[in-house]
Amino acid sequence: MSATATEPEAHYWPITICVMLATIMQALDTTIANVALPYMQGSLSATLDQANWVLTSYIVAAAIMTPPTGWLAARFGRKRLFIFQVAGFTIASVLCGAAQSLTEMVLFRLLQGMCGAALVPLSQAVLLDTWPREKHGSAMALWGVGVMVGPILGPTLGGWLTNSYSWRWVFYVNVPVGVLTILGLVTFLGETERRRIPFDWFGFVTLSVAIGSLQLMLDRGEQLNWFGSTEIVTEAIVAAVAFYLFLAHTFTAERPFVNPRIFTDRNFSVGLVFIFVVGVILLATLALLTPYLQNLMDYPVLTAGMVLAPRGMGTMLMMFVVGRLIGRIDPRLIIGTGLLITAGSLHEMSGFTPDVPQGEIVRTGFTQGLGFGLIFVPLSTVTFATLPAEWRTEATGLFSLMRNIGSSIGISIVMSLLSSNTQVNHATIAAHVTPFNAELYAPAIHHYWNAWTAMGQAALNAVVTEQAQIIAYADDYELMMMLTLASLPLLLLMRRVGRGGAAAHAAVAD
Numbered sequence: 001m002s003a004t005a006t007e008p009e010a011h012y013w014p015i016t017i018c019v020m021l022a023t024i025m026q027a028l029d030t031t032i033a034n035v036a037l038p039y040m041q042g043s044l045s046a047t048l049d050q051a052n053w054v055l056t057s058y059i060v061a062a063a064i065m066t067p068p069t070g071w072l073a074a075r076f077g078r079k080r081l082f083i084f085q086v087a088g089f090t091i092a093s094v095l096c097g098a099a100q101s102l103t104e105m106v107l108f109r110l111l112q113g114m115c116g117a118a119l120v121p122l123s124q125a126v127l128l129d130t131w132p133r134e135k136h137g138s139a140m141a142l143w144g145v146g147v148m149v150g151p152i153l154g155p156t157l158g159g160w161l162t163n164s165y166s167w168r169w170v171f172y173v174n175v176p177v178g179v180l181t182i183l184g185l186v187t188f189l190g191e192t193e194r195r196r197i198p199f200d201w202f203g204f205v206t207l208s209v210a211i212g213s214l215q216l217m218l219d220r221g222e223q224l225n226w227f228g229s230t231e232i233v234t235e236a237i238v239a240a241v242a243f244y245l246f247l248a249h250t251f252t253a254e255r256p257f258v259n260p261r262i263f264t265d266r267n268f269s270v271g272l273v274f275i276f277v278v279g280v281i282l283l284a285t286l287a288l289l290t291p292y293l294q295n296l297m298d299y300p301v302l303t304a305g306m307v308l309a310p311r312g313m314g315t316m317l318m319m320f321v322v323g324r325l326i327g328r329i330d331p332r333l334i335i336g337t338g339l340l341i342t343a344g345s346l347h348e349m350s351g352f353t354p355d356v357p358q359g360e361i362v363r364t365g366f367t368q369g370l371g372f373g374l375i376f377v378p379l380s381t382v383t384f385a386t387l388p389a390e391w392r393t394e395a396t397g398l399f400s401l402m403r404n405i406g407s408s409i410g411i412s413i414v415m416s417l418l419s420s421n422t423q424v425n426h427a428t429i430a431a432h433v434t435p436f437n438a439e440l441y442a443p444a445i446h447h448y449w450n451a452w453t454a455m456g457q458a459a460l461n462a463v464v465t466e467q468a469q470i471i472a473y474a475d476d477y478e479l480m481m482m483l484t485l486a487s488l489p490l491l492l493l494m495r496r497v498g499r500g501g502a503a504a505h506a507a508v509a510d
Contacts, residue, residue: 011188015130018184019123022086024153025177026119029058029093029112031154031286035305036167038294043167046102052415053219055287056408057106060215061113063404064208067257067397069118071199073125079191082122083182088115090178097171121396126189154312155290159305203257206246211405213239218412222419258398262391270493271383272402274335277487278375279406281342281480284414285368286311289349292473293361296354296466310362314369315376322377331378332491338374339484345371346481350474354466382494414476421475425468433460 033040033054041051073081092112099105161169217235224232250256263269286308293299293307325334345368352361380399387395 280410318373342371
Protein backbone atom coordinates (compact mmCIF):
# COMPACT_ATOMS: atom_id res chain seq x y z
CA MET A 1 0.00 0.00 0.00
CA SER A 2 2.98 2.28 -0.15
CA ALA A 3 2.97 5.33 -2.31
CA THR A 4 5.24 5.80 -5.27
CA ALA A 5 5.86 9.48 -4.61
CA THR A 6 6.39 11.63 -1.54
CA GLU A 7 3.69 14.19 -0.80
CA PRO A 8 4.67 17.90 -0.85
CA GLU A 9 5.58 19.19 2.61
CA ALA A 10 2.78 21.77 2.46
CA HIS A 11 0.28 18.91 2.27
CA TYR A 12 1.49 17.11 5.42
CA TRP A 13 -1.01 18.63 7.82
CA PRO A 14 -4.07 18.80 5.54
CA ILE A 15 -3.59 15.12 4.69
CA THR A 16 -3.04 14.26 8.35
CA ILE A 17 -6.28 16.02 9.32
CA CYS A 18 -8.23 14.19 6.60
CA VAL A 19 -6.74 10.86 7.64
CA MET A 20 -7.59 11.45 11.30
CA LEU A 21 -11.16 12.45 10.40
CA ALA A 22 -11.59 9.18 8.50
CA THR A 23 -10.10 7.19 11.39
CA ILE A 24 -12.24 8.95 14.00
CA MET A 25 -15.37 8.42 11.89
CA GLN A 26 -14.73 4.69 11.62
CA ALA A 27 -13.77 4.27 15.30
CA LEU A 28 -16.74 6.39 16.41
CA ASP A 29 -19.24 4.03 14.79
CA THR A 30 -17.84 1.08 16.73
CA THR A 31 -19.24 2.51 19.99
CA ILE A 32 -21.62 5.38 19.18
CA ALA A 33 -24.58 3.04 18.56
CA ASN A 34 -24.28 1.31 21.95
CA VAL A 35 -26.13 3.86 24.06
CA ALA A 36 -28.79 4.31 21.37
CA LEU A 37 -29.41 0.55 21.09
CA PRO A 38 -32.40 0.38 23.49
CA TYR A 39 -34.09 3.21 21.51
CA MET A 40 -33.42 1.41 18.22
CA GLN A 41 -34.80 -1.76 19.78
CA GLY A 42 -38.17 -0.14 20.40
CA SER A 43 -38.29 1.77 17.12
CA LEU A 44 -37.38 -1.28 15.02
CA SER A 45 -39.52 -3.75 17.03
CA ALA A 46 -36.55 -5.97 17.92
CA THR A 47 -35.59 -8.03 20.96
CA LEU A 48 -32.35 -7.26 22.81
CA ASP A 49 -30.38 -10.08 21.18
CA GLN A 50 -31.75 -9.11 17.74
CA ALA A 51 -30.84 -5.45 18.33
CA ASN A 52 -27.25 -6.52 19.00
CA TRP A 53 -27.02 -7.52 15.33
CA VAL A 54 -26.67 -3.77 14.77
CA LEU A 55 -23.31 -4.01 16.57
CA THR A 56 -22.10 -7.41 15.41
CA SER A 57 -23.04 -7.00 11.72
CA TYR A 58 -20.81 -3.93 11.49
CA ILE A 59 -17.89 -5.67 13.19
CA VAL A 60 -18.17 -8.87 11.12
CA ALA A 61 -18.31 -6.95 7.83
CA ALA A 62 -15.26 -4.93 8.89
CA ALA A 63 -13.45 -8.14 9.86
CA ILE A 64 -14.11 -9.80 6.50
CA MET A 65 -13.14 -6.79 4.39
CA THR A 66 -9.97 -5.76 6.23
CA PRO A 67 -7.52 -8.34 4.76
CA PRO A 68 -8.15 -7.45 1.06
CA THR A 69 -7.33 -3.75 1.63
CA GLY A 70 -3.74 -4.07 0.38
CA TRP A 71 -4.78 -5.82 -2.82
CA LEU A 72 -7.59 -3.32 -3.50
CA ALA A 73 -5.23 -0.36 -2.99
CA ALA A 74 -2.67 -1.83 -5.37
CA ARG A 75 -5.28 -2.76 -7.97
CA PHE A 76 -7.33 0.46 -8.06
CA GLY A 77 -5.00 3.08 -6.54
CA ARG A 78 -4.95 4.14 -2.92
CA LYS A 79 -6.48 7.59 -3.40
CA ARG A 80 -9.33 6.25 -5.50
CA LEU A 81 -10.01 3.45 -2.98
CA PHE A 82 -9.83 5.82 0.00
CA ILE A 83 -12.34 8.26 -1.52
CA PHE A 84 -14.65 5.42 -2.59
CA GLN A 85 -14.59 3.88 0.90
CA VAL A 86 -15.28 7.18 2.68
CA ALA A 87 -18.12 7.96 0.27
CA GLY A 88 -19.58 4.47 0.73
CA PHE A 89 -19.31 4.76 4.51
CA THR A 90 -21.08 8.14 4.45
CA ILE A 91 -23.91 6.91 2.21
CA ALA A 92 -24.32 3.78 4.36
CA SER A 93 -24.55 6.02 7.45
CA VAL A 94 -27.44 7.94 5.87
CA LEU A 95 -29.19 4.67 5.02
CA CYS A 96 -28.73 3.41 8.60
CA GLY A 97 -30.29 6.61 9.93
CA ALA A 98 -33.27 6.18 7.59
CA ALA A 99 -33.78 2.43 8.28
CA GLN A 100 -37.38 1.44 9.04
CA SER A 101 -36.87 -2.19 10.05
CA LEU A 102 -34.28 -4.39 11.73
CA THR A 103 -33.55 -6.12 8.42
CA GLU A 104 -32.79 -2.82 6.71
CA MET A 105 -30.63 -1.67 9.62
CA VAL A 106 -28.52 -4.85 9.64
CA LEU A 107 -28.04 -4.74 5.85
CA PHE A 108 -26.99 -1.09 5.93
CA ARG A 109 -24.67 -1.73 8.90
CA LEU A 110 -23.08 -4.53 6.90
CA LEU A 111 -22.49 -2.06 4.05
CA GLN A 112 -21.12 0.48 6.52
CA GLY A 113 -18.73 -2.10 7.98
CA MET A 114 -17.55 -3.19 4.53
CA CYS A 115 -16.73 0.40 3.57
CA GLY A 116 -15.23 1.27 6.97
CA ALA A 117 -12.91 -1.75 7.07
CA ALA A 118 -10.26 -0.17 4.84
CA LEU A 119 -10.26 3.26 6.51
CA VAL A 120 -7.92 2.36 9.39
CA PRO A 121 -5.20 0.54 7.36
CA LEU A 122 -5.43 3.13 4.56
CA SER A 123 -5.10 5.99 7.05
CA GLN A 124 -2.05 4.36 8.59
CA ALA A 125 -0.41 3.75 5.21
CA VAL A 126 -1.08 7.32 4.02
CA LEU A 127 0.49 8.83 7.14
CA LEU A 128 3.58 6.64 6.90
CA ASP A 129 4.06 7.60 3.25
CA THR A 130 3.31 11.30 3.81
CA TRP A 131 5.65 12.01 6.75
CA PRO A 132 9.45 11.56 6.54
CA ARG A 133 10.79 8.33 8.05
CA GLU A 134 12.42 10.15 10.96
CA LYS A 135 8.99 11.53 11.96
CA HIS A 136 7.06 8.27 11.69
CA GLY A 137 7.00 7.81 15.45
CA SER A 138 5.42 11.23 15.98
CA ALA A 139 2.97 10.68 13.14
CA MET A 140 1.85 7.34 14.57
CA ALA A 141 1.52 8.80 18.05
CA LEU A 142 -0.69 11.58 16.66
CA TRP A 143 -2.70 9.04 14.69
CA GLY A 144 -3.04 6.89 17.82
CA VAL A 145 -4.63 9.81 19.66
CA GLY A 146 -7.08 10.16 16.77
CA VAL A 147 -7.92 6.45 17.01
CA MET A 148 -8.76 6.87 20.69
CA VAL A 149 -10.94 9.97 20.22
CA GLY A 150 -13.61 7.84 18.50
CA PRO A 151 -14.23 5.38 21.37
CA ILE A 152 -14.03 8.24 23.90
CA LEU A 153 -16.55 10.42 22.06
CA GLY A 154 -18.77 7.51 20.96
CA PRO A 155 -20.91 6.83 24.06
CA THR A 156 -21.08 10.50 25.10
CA LEU A 157 -21.87 11.89 21.63
CA GLY A 158 -24.31 9.04 20.97
CA GLY A 159 -26.09 9.77 24.26
CA TRP A 160 -26.33 13.50 23.58
CA LEU A 161 -27.60 13.06 20.01
CA THR A 162 -30.17 10.46 21.04
CA ASN A 163 -31.37 12.53 23.98
CA SER A 164 -31.51 15.85 22.11
CA TYR A 165 -32.69 14.66 18.70
CA SER A 166 -33.12 10.98 17.83
CA TRP A 167 -31.08 7.77 17.68
CA ARG A 168 -30.99 8.28 13.90
CA TRP A 169 -28.60 11.19 14.37
CA VAL A 170 -25.86 8.87 15.66
CA PHE A 171 -25.54 7.91 11.98
CA TYR A 172 -26.36 11.24 10.32
CA VAL A 173 -23.47 12.87 12.24
CA ASN A 174 -21.07 11.07 9.88
CA VAL A 175 -22.27 13.05 6.85
CA PRO A 176 -20.41 16.36 7.44
CA VAL A 177 -17.28 14.49 8.54
CA GLY A 178 -17.40 12.29 5.45
CA VAL A 179 -17.92 15.22 3.08
CA LEU A 180 -14.99 17.17 4.59
CA THR A 181 -12.76 14.10 4.37
CA ILE A 182 -13.60 13.50 0.71
CA LEU A 183 -12.96 17.14 -0.22
CA GLY A 184 -9.60 17.05 1.57
CA LEU A 185 -8.53 13.77 -0.05
CA VAL A 186 -9.51 14.98 -3.53
CA THR A 187 -7.57 18.22 -3.02
CA PHE A 188 -4.37 17.13 -1.25
CA LEU A 189 -3.75 13.38 -1.56
CA GLY A 190 -1.70 12.09 -4.48
CA GLU A 191 -2.51 8.83 -6.28
CA THR A 192 -0.34 5.71 -6.10
CA GLU A 193 0.76 3.48 -8.93
CA ARG A 194 -1.82 0.86 -9.92
CA ARG A 195 -0.53 -2.73 -10.14
CA ARG A 196 -2.12 -5.96 -11.29
CA ILE A 197 -1.34 -8.59 -8.67
CA PRO A 198 -3.02 -11.98 -8.17
CA PHE A 199 -5.64 -12.37 -5.47
CA ASP A 200 -6.69 -15.65 -3.85
CA TRP A 201 -10.44 -15.38 -4.27
CA PHE A 202 -11.10 -18.95 -3.16
CA GLY A 203 -9.27 -18.39 0.13
CA PHE A 204 -11.03 -15.07 0.70
CA VAL A 205 -14.51 -16.44 -0.06
CA THR A 206 -14.14 -19.56 2.11
CA LEU A 207 -12.83 -17.52 5.05
CA SER A 208 -15.65 -15.00 4.64
CA VAL A 209 -18.30 -17.75 4.52
CA ALA A 210 -16.80 -19.39 7.62
CA ILE A 211 -16.83 -16.13 9.60
CA GLY A 212 -20.31 -15.13 8.41
CA SER A 213 -21.86 -18.54 9.14
CA LEU A 214 -20.26 -18.71 12.59
CA GLN A 215 -21.55 -15.25 13.46
CA LEU A 216 -25.07 -16.05 12.23
CA MET A 217 -25.06 -19.24 14.30
CA LEU A 218 -23.99 -17.34 17.44
CA ASP A 219 -26.53 -14.56 16.88
CA ARG A 220 -29.53 -16.83 16.30
CA GLY A 221 -28.56 -19.80 18.49
CA GLU A 222 -30.30 -18.64 21.66
CA GLN A 223 -33.44 -17.63 19.78
CA LEU A 224 -33.72 -20.98 17.95
CA ASN A 225 -32.72 -23.34 20.81
CA TRP A 226 -29.21 -23.94 19.44
CA PHE A 227 -28.61 -27.37 17.97
CA GLY A 228 -32.24 -28.30 18.35
CA SER A 229 -32.74 -26.11 15.28
CA THR A 230 -32.04 -27.25 11.72
CA GLU A 231 -30.92 -23.74 10.80
CA ILE A 232 -28.27 -23.65 13.54
CA VAL A 233 -26.98 -27.12 12.63
CA THR A 234 -26.79 -26.06 8.96
CA GLU A 235 -24.89 -22.88 9.80
CA ALA A 236 -22.47 -24.82 12.02
CA ILE A 237 -21.80 -27.33 9.23
CA VAL A 238 -21.32 -24.57 6.64
CA ALA A 239 -18.89 -22.74 8.94
CA ALA A 240 -16.90 -25.92 9.65
CA VAL A 241 -16.73 -27.00 5.98
CA ALA A 242 -15.78 -23.49 4.79
CA PHE A 243 -13.05 -23.21 7.42
CA TYR A 244 -11.73 -26.68 6.51
CA LEU A 245 -11.62 -25.73 2.82
CA PHE A 246 -9.85 -22.50 3.73
CA LEU A 247 -7.20 -24.36 5.76
CA ALA A 248 -6.72 -27.07 3.12
CA HIS A 249 -6.39 -24.45 0.39
CA THR A 250 -4.02 -22.33 2.49
CA PHE A 251 -1.55 -25.20 2.95
CA THR A 252 -1.69 -26.41 -0.68
CA ALA A 253 -2.11 -23.30 -2.87
CA GLU A 254 0.88 -21.64 -4.51
CA ARG A 255 -0.19 -18.13 -3.43
CA PRO A 256 -2.76 -18.52 -0.64
CA PHE A 257 -4.82 -15.70 0.85
CA VAL A 258 -2.89 -16.17 4.11
CA ASN A 259 0.72 -17.34 4.00
CA PRO A 260 0.89 -20.23 6.53
CA ARG A 261 4.60 -19.58 7.18
CA ILE A 262 3.61 -16.40 9.00
CA PHE A 263 2.38 -18.51 11.91
CA THR A 264 5.83 -20.01 12.48
CA ASP A 265 6.68 -16.77 14.28
CA ARG A 266 5.82 -17.60 17.89
CA ASN A 267 5.31 -14.02 19.05
CA PHE A 268 2.92 -13.31 16.22
CA SER A 269 0.83 -16.46 16.77
CA VAL A 270 0.54 -15.82 20.52
CA GLY A 271 -0.20 -12.14 19.82
CA LEU A 272 -3.19 -13.15 17.67
CA VAL A 273 -4.65 -15.08 20.59
CA PHE A 274 -4.13 -12.09 22.88
CA ILE A 275 -5.75 -9.59 20.53
CA PHE A 276 -8.71 -11.98 20.14
CA VAL A 277 -9.16 -11.94 23.93
CA VAL A 278 -8.83 -8.15 23.98
CA GLY A 279 -11.45 -7.92 21.23
CA VAL A 280 -13.84 -10.10 23.25
CA ILE A 281 -13.51 -8.00 26.40
CA LEU A 282 -13.30 -4.56 24.80
CA LEU A 283 -16.71 -4.33 23.14
CA ALA A 284 -18.55 -7.12 24.97
CA THR A 285 -18.15 -5.20 28.24
CA LEU A 286 -19.59 -2.10 26.63
CA ALA A 287 -22.45 -4.09 25.06
CA LEU A 288 -23.35 -5.38 28.55
CA LEU A 289 -22.91 -2.20 30.54
CA THR A 290 -25.05 0.02 28.29
CA PRO A 291 -28.36 -1.86 28.72
CA TYR A 292 -27.51 -2.40 32.41
CA LEU A 293 -27.29 1.34 33.00
CA GLN A 294 -30.40 2.17 30.99
CA ASN A 295 -32.70 -0.76 31.75
CA LEU A 296 -31.82 -1.77 35.31
CA MET A 297 -30.55 1.54 36.69
CA ASP A 298 -32.92 3.77 34.69
CA TYR A 299 -30.12 6.10 33.54
CA PRO A 300 -31.11 8.62 30.86
CA VAL A 301 -29.25 7.99 27.62
CA LEU A 302 -27.08 11.11 28.01
CA THR A 303 -26.08 10.16 31.56
CA ALA A 304 -25.21 6.65 30.41
CA GLY A 305 -22.95 8.09 27.72
CA MET A 306 -21.20 10.39 30.19
CA VAL A 307 -20.66 7.54 32.66
CA LEU A 308 -19.07 5.37 29.95
CA ALA A 309 -16.71 8.07 28.62
CA PRO A 310 -14.00 7.77 31.36
CA ARG A 311 -13.24 4.25 30.13
CA GLY A 312 -11.79 5.61 26.90
CA MET A 313 -10.06 8.46 28.73
CA GLY A 314 -8.23 5.94 30.90
CA THR A 315 -7.04 4.08 27.80
CA MET A 316 -5.75 7.23 26.11
CA LEU A 317 -3.99 8.45 29.26
CA MET A 318 -2.22 5.15 29.78
CA MET A 319 -1.17 4.96 26.12
CA PHE A 320 0.82 8.18 26.61
CA VAL A 321 2.49 6.67 29.68
CA VAL A 322 3.25 3.36 27.96
CA GLY A 323 4.97 5.22 25.12
CA ARG A 324 7.63 6.25 27.64
CA LEU A 325 7.88 2.82 29.24
CA ILE A 326 8.47 0.84 26.03
CA GLY A 327 12.18 0.07 25.74
CA ARG A 328 12.77 0.48 29.49
CA ILE A 329 10.52 -2.29 30.81
CA ASP A 330 9.90 -5.75 29.34
CA PRO A 331 6.67 -5.33 27.28
CA ARG A 332 5.46 -8.71 28.53
CA LEU A 333 5.48 -7.36 32.07
CA ILE A 334 3.45 -4.32 30.97
CA ILE A 335 0.91 -6.54 29.20
CA GLY A 336 0.63 -8.79 32.26
CA THR A 337 0.00 -5.78 34.49
CA GLY A 338 -2.69 -4.54 32.11
CA LEU A 339 -4.39 -7.95 32.10
CA LEU A 340 -4.43 -8.07 35.91
CA ILE A 341 -5.89 -4.56 36.15
CA THR A 342 -8.55 -5.44 33.56
CA ALA A 343 -9.41 -8.67 35.38
CA GLY A 344 -9.68 -6.76 38.67
CA SER A 345 -12.10 -4.25 37.16
CA LEU A 346 -14.24 -7.06 35.70
CA HIS A 347 -14.36 -8.70 39.13
CA GLU A 348 -15.60 -5.43 40.62
CA MET A 349 -18.23 -5.13 37.89
CA SER A 350 -19.53 -8.60 38.73
CA GLY A 351 -20.63 -7.13 42.07
CA PHE A 352 -22.68 -4.32 40.53
CA THR A 353 -26.31 -3.90 41.60
CA PRO A 354 -28.85 -1.28 40.48
CA ASP A 355 -27.93 0.63 43.67
CA VAL A 356 -24.20 0.92 42.82
CA PRO A 357 -23.00 4.56 43.14
CA GLN A 358 -22.30 6.40 39.90
CA GLY A 359 -18.79 7.22 41.13
CA GLU A 360 -17.99 3.53 41.43
CA ILE A 361 -19.12 2.88 37.85
CA VAL A 362 -16.93 5.75 36.62
CA ARG A 363 -13.94 4.59 38.68
CA THR A 364 -14.27 0.98 37.53
CA GLY A 365 -14.58 2.02 33.89
CA PHE A 366 -11.58 4.35 34.15
CA THR A 367 -9.54 1.57 35.78
CA GLN A 368 -10.51 -0.84 33.03
CA GLY A 369 -9.45 1.77 30.48
CA LEU A 370 -6.04 2.00 32.17
CA GLY A 371 -5.72 -1.78 31.85
CA PHE A 372 -6.51 -1.72 28.14
CA GLY A 373 -4.03 1.15 27.67
CA LEU A 374 -1.30 -1.02 29.18
CA ILE A 375 -2.10 -3.84 26.76
CA PHE A 376 -2.53 -2.29 23.28
CA VAL A 377 0.85 -0.76 22.40
CA PRO A 378 3.09 -3.34 24.14
CA LEU A 379 1.09 -6.15 22.55
CA SER A 380 1.62 -4.79 19.03
CA THR A 381 5.31 -4.28 19.88
CA VAL A 382 5.86 -7.89 20.98
CA THR A 383 3.60 -9.37 18.28
CA PHE A 384 5.44 -7.81 15.34
CA ALA A 385 8.96 -7.35 16.73
CA THR A 386 10.31 -10.73 15.56
CA LEU A 387 8.30 -10.90 12.32
CA PRO A 388 10.15 -10.54 8.98
CA ALA A 389 9.42 -7.17 7.33
CA GLU A 390 8.03 -8.76 4.14
CA TRP A 391 5.16 -10.31 6.14
CA ARG A 392 4.25 -7.19 8.07
CA THR A 393 1.47 -5.88 5.79
CA GLU A 394 -0.28 -9.25 5.77
CA ALA A 395 0.28 -9.57 9.52
CA THR A 396 -1.40 -6.25 10.37
CA GLY A 397 -4.48 -7.34 8.43
CA LEU A 398 -4.67 -10.62 10.38
CA PHE A 399 -4.11 -8.76 13.65
CA SER A 400 -7.05 -6.46 12.92
CA LEU A 401 -9.11 -9.43 11.69
CA MET A 402 -8.65 -11.35 14.95
CA ARG A 403 -9.57 -8.31 17.02
CA ASN A 404 -12.78 -7.80 15.04
CA ILE A 405 -13.71 -11.49 15.18
CA GLY A 406 -13.08 -11.47 18.93
CA SER A 407 -15.37 -8.47 19.31
CA SER A 408 -18.22 -9.95 17.27
CA ILE A 409 -18.02 -13.40 18.87
CA GLY A 410 -17.66 -11.85 22.33
CA ILE A 411 -20.79 -9.71 21.96
CA SER A 412 -22.82 -12.64 20.62
CA ILE A 413 -21.74 -15.03 23.39
CA VAL A 414 -22.24 -12.67 26.35
CA MET A 415 -25.65 -11.51 25.10
CA SER A 416 -26.73 -15.10 24.47
CA LEU A 417 -25.56 -16.13 27.95
CA LEU A 418 -27.29 -13.09 29.43
CA SER A 419 -30.61 -14.15 27.89
CA SER A 420 -30.36 -17.85 28.79
CA ASN A 421 -28.98 -17.29 32.30
CA THR A 422 -31.73 -14.77 33.04
CA GLN A 423 -34.33 -17.43 32.25
CA VAL A 424 -32.55 -20.06 34.36
CA ASN A 425 -32.10 -17.68 37.28
CA HIS A 426 -35.72 -16.55 37.02
CA ALA A 427 -36.94 -20.15 37.27
CA THR A 428 -34.62 -20.87 40.20
CA ILE A 429 -35.67 -17.79 42.19
CA ALA A 430 -39.35 -18.17 41.32
CA ALA A 431 -39.30 -21.69 42.77
CA HIS A 432 -38.89 -20.11 46.20
CA VAL A 433 -41.81 -17.71 45.75
CA THR A 434 -44.57 -19.86 47.24
CA PRO A 435 -47.35 -19.33 49.79
CA PHE A 436 -45.19 -21.36 52.20
CA ASN A 437 -42.33 -18.82 52.16
CA ALA A 438 -42.69 -17.00 55.47
CA GLU A 439 -40.64 -14.03 54.24
CA LEU A 440 -43.49 -12.99 51.94
CA TYR A 441 -45.72 -12.39 54.94
CA ALA A 442 -43.46 -9.77 56.53
CA PRO A 443 -45.60 -6.65 57.26
CA ALA A 444 -43.28 -4.33 55.30
CA ILE A 445 -43.70 -6.20 52.00
CA HIS A 446 -46.87 -8.25 52.24
CA HIS A 447 -49.02 -5.40 50.91
CA TYR A 448 -46.89 -5.03 47.75
CA TRP A 449 -45.83 -8.66 47.18
CA ASN A 450 -49.08 -10.40 47.88
CA ALA A 451 -48.88 -13.66 45.93
CA TRP A 452 -52.69 -13.99 46.04
CA THR A 453 -53.46 -10.85 43.98
CA ALA A 454 -52.74 -10.04 40.33
CA MET A 455 -50.98 -6.80 41.27
CA GLY A 456 -48.87 -8.55 43.88
CA GLN A 457 -47.92 -11.32 41.45
CA ALA A 458 -46.88 -8.73 38.83
CA ALA A 459 -44.74 -6.91 41.42
CA LEU A 460 -43.14 -10.18 42.52
CA ASN A 461 -42.40 -11.17 38.93
CA ALA A 462 -40.77 -7.79 38.24
CA VAL A 463 -38.50 -8.17 41.26
CA VAL A 464 -37.63 -11.78 40.40
CA THR A 465 -36.82 -10.78 36.80
CA GLU A 466 -34.59 -7.93 37.95
CA GLN A 467 -32.68 -10.16 40.36
CA ALA A 468 -32.31 -12.83 37.67
CA GLN A 469 -30.83 -10.27 35.28
CA ILE A 470 -28.42 -8.93 37.91
CA ILE A 471 -27.06 -12.45 38.50
CA ALA A 472 -26.82 -13.08 34.73
CA TYR A 473 -24.82 -9.87 34.22
CA ALA A 474 -22.51 -10.88 37.10
CA ASP A 475 -21.96 -14.30 35.51
CA ASP A 476 -20.94 -12.68 32.21
CA TYR A 477 -18.43 -10.37 33.90
CA GLU A 478 -16.99 -13.27 35.88
CA LEU A 479 -16.63 -15.28 32.64
CA MET A 480 -14.69 -12.44 30.98
CA MET A 481 -12.53 -12.07 34.09
CA MET A 482 -11.61 -15.77 33.94
CA LEU A 483 -10.86 -15.49 30.21
CA THR A 484 -8.53 -12.57 30.93
CA LEU A 485 -6.70 -14.44 33.69
CA ALA A 486 -6.50 -17.61 31.57
CA SER A 487 -4.57 -15.69 28.89
CA LEU A 488 -1.78 -14.67 31.32
CA PRO A 489 0.30 -17.89 30.93
CA LEU A 490 0.56 -17.20 27.18
CA LEU A 491 3.02 -14.41 28.02
CA LEU A 492 5.56 -17.13 28.89
CA LEU A 493 5.45 -18.31 25.26
CA MET A 494 6.49 -14.91 23.91
CA ARG A 495 10.12 -14.06 23.28
CA ARG A 496 11.58 -11.05 25.05
CA VAL A 497 11.86 -7.95 22.84
CA GLY A 498 14.98 -5.79 23.03
CA ARG A 499 15.21 -2.02 22.71
CA GLY A 500 15.35 -2.22 18.95
CA GLY A 501 12.01 -3.96 18.76
CA ALA A 502 10.27 -1.26 20.72
CA ALA A 503 10.31 1.13 17.80
CA ALA A 504 8.64 -1.38 15.53
CA HIS A 505 5.21 -0.76 16.96
CA ALA A 506 5.03 2.67 15.39
CA ALA A 507 4.65 1.15 11.96
CA VAL A 508 2.23 -1.58 12.85
CA ALA A 509 0.14 -0.49 15.84
CA ASP A 510 -3.56 -0.51 15.11
